[in-house]
Amino acid sequence: MRVLLTAFEPYDVWEQNSSWEALVTYLHQRGKIDGITTRRYPVDLLEMQIRLEKDLSIGFDAILHLGQAPGSSRVQVEAIALNVAGMVEVAGDFFGSLVENGPIGYRTQFPLDDWNLELRSMGIPSSVSFHAGTYLCNALMYLSHRWNELHDRKCPVGFMHLPLTPEQVLHSRRDLPSMPREQSAQAIGKILDLILQSSESQTSIA
Numbered sequence: 001m002r003v004l005l006t007a008f009e010p011y012d013v014w015e016q017n018s019s020w021e022a023l024v025t026y027l028h029q030r031g032k033i034d035g036i037t038t039r040r041y042p043v044d045l046l047e048m049q050i051r052l053e054k055d056l057s058i059g060f061d062a063i064l065h066l067g068q069a070p071g072s073s074r075v076q077v078e079a080i081a082l083n084v085a086g087m088v089e090v091a092g093d094f095f096g097s098l099v100e101n102g103p104i105g106y107r108t109q110f111p112l113d114d115w116n117l118e119l120r121s122m123g124i125p126s127s128v129s130f131h132a133g134t135y136l137c138n139a140l141m142y143l144s145h146r147w148n149e150l151h152d153r154k155c156p157v158g159f160m161h162l163p164l165t166p167e168q169v170l171h172s173r174r175d176l177p178s179m180p181r182e183q184s185a186q187a188i189g190k191i192l193d194l195i196l197q198s199s200e201s202q203t204s205i206a
Contacts, residue, residue: 018068018179048140059153065158081108
């Protein structure tokens with residue numbers, strides 16, 4: 001099974017991005033895993049979209065995107081990506097659509113309730129979130145679904161938001177919740193295991 005696993009580079013006031021920090025920690029813990037392709041995307045809509053489409057053209061069986069969520073105290077698995085630019089500028093418009101005449105939204109095909117229960121059973125604070133926000137995280141999830149639809153790819157897309165790391169909060173001097181990168185890495189590992197196990201189950205049934 002081929003899985004695309006992505007995170008974001010730092011942006012704005014953040015010198016690190018908790019999604020990338022957790023992904024690097026996960027890779028250090030588990031080492032190279034056959035079939036898993038990792039990427040760090042820029043926080044720029046046009047450049048991100050170019051790199052995303054190049055990656056998706058390779059062909060994957062599942063996609064899991066990661067992003068950081070300042071202010072969140074728990075891992076959030078996202079249900080829906082909306083065709084709303086929000087805080088992302090599209091053709092000079094911050095409040096229009098990501099894709100003109102595109103569907104209003106896409107819902108992930110992953111079993112988020114099961115994911116949430118698994119994470120919580122491990123002692124990892126988590127929840128199912130209604131949608132992926134109004135910034136680049138939502139855009140990435142939406143554009144991944146859109147590309148799959150246009151290219152007739154049956155490839156589930158998921159998005160997981162991670163809290164800031166304690167180091168980020170310390171350096172920001174702001175009163176924000178955090179989660180150790182090791183615990184976020186543990187969450188990534190569990191969700192990847194569930195994705196891979198699901199694929200193995202479907203293969204054995206077929």
